Amino acid sequence: ILDVHIAPYYSQGWQQRGAIIVLHDITAIRRLEKMRSEFVANVSHELKTPITSVKGFAETLLSGDVPDETTAKQFLQIIYDESERLNRLITDLLELSKIEKQAMPLKITEVNVNEIIHNSTQTISKFARDKNITLHMPDDSAGPVHVEADKDRLGQIVLNLVANAVNYTSDNGEIFINVEERTSKVVISVRDTGMGIPEESLDRLFERFYRVDKARSRHSGGTGLGLAIVKHLVESHDGKIFVKSVEGVGSTFTVELPKTQG
Ligand code: ADP
Secondary structure, rough: OOOEEEEEEEEOOOOOEEEEEEEEEEEHHHHHHHHHHHHHHHHHHHHHHHHHHHHHHHHHHHHOOOOOOHHHHHHHHHHEEEEHHHHHHHHHHOOOHHHHHOOOOEEEEEEHHHHHHHHHHHHHHHHHHHHEEEEEEEOOOOOOEEEEEEEEHHHHHHHHHHHHHHHHOOOOOEOOOOOOOOEEEEEEEEEEEEOHHHHHHHHHOOOOOOOOOHHHHHHOOOOHHHHHHHHHHHHOOOOOEEEEEEOOOEEEEEEEOOOOOO
């Protein structure tokens, strides 16, 4: 997009000798404006969906038209679940905005990647067991793998990736977490035998609110912000994140972190 200004050009006296054309490329500004307004529209939509549901079920309960106690309980459960979703959404949004504003300085120390993976997957392993998914932990027989990172943030990266792997893998599947130490970097990968991601979605996966299947993601309680947060956190460590996936076969998310920061 070009912003065009044309002004007459006079050399000596009053006689016009030509024109000056100033072309200003405002593509980046427009793109930013568009992204911002899309984001606001997305947030509003994401907040409205659970609120509509909470309001509707609460109204029905208040009207006294509920046939029996079991149904009433089901409605209350929906209200509870949707409130939880709202809570998660707001927490994720605040988190993302803090990371983007760089209002959350990293607390860099030397950490053992294997230990972080063990700690951060503890809560998830229960959900994996419920789905009879086998969680293969990294082989730590070679001893600790050190990297300079923010312990909590790195835990959050791992947790998000493994939570997604559990969410998007059906019962009896497998998840493999691997750690590889190279000369100047550490490579962490999370591979699952889940539903996979269509090729045309791979480029957009790390965008805020992007989901391959909106219905399924909502059903699993997803906010659509997890991978956007992960990407920001990885990049704030000067790292990189990649995804490879084959639909119906599975996905691999790979995080590369430099061993030393700064
Ligand atoms: P969500 O809260 O919806 O899980 P994310 O940002 O974490 O949001 O992920 C974005 C989308 O990427 C998901 O909705 C899902 O469609 C897809 N996705 C993420 N991880 C996986 C995975 N391991 N296997 C298949 N699809 C995935």
